[in-house]
Amino acid sequence: MPKAYWIARVDVTDPDRYAEYMALGPAALIGNGGRLLSRGGRAVALEGGEPRQRNVVIEFDSMEAALACHDSPEYRAAREKRAGAAEVEILIVEGLD
Template identity: 45%
Template sequence: MAKGYWIARVDVHDPEAYKAYMAANGEPIARFGGRFIIRGGRHEVAEGAARARNVVVEFPSYQAAVACFHDSGYQDARALRIPVSEADLIIIEGHDG
């Protein structure tokens, strides 16, 4: 079974308030078997446009990745992020080949 991933690009407007989102998202992500592969860190824009922060979360399956996003625990955490950042987040199935 192919793994599932969240790929997020984020511009944070209030880093102090964003910490509340970071603290709140860990429990629901872990509950669905998710683990952070990338959480910020140095990056280089090789082509196209980018945001200031990049995040990749790996889940055991695509279904787990989708379910976690729609879970009320993650939605509560997300509500903390929305007013203090702009984000692009995709949920994608990994290659199983």
């Protein structure tokens, strides 16, 4: 079964409220099987628009595991803290077999 990669692109609009998300979000991702591969480091746009402030890549064992994490009670609680604190795009892509 191919792995899956959660790609999040984030512009923080309220740092204080976003800190509340950060207190819960990474632990919820890791606790639900995610492995943080990149989180907020340097990003360079080679084509298309500029990268967001934070670009995150998280590996999961499968697409189903990544989707289950997003819908988990722990991550839902983290998302509630993030609401209104950031502009967020999340995409989950399946890896190669």
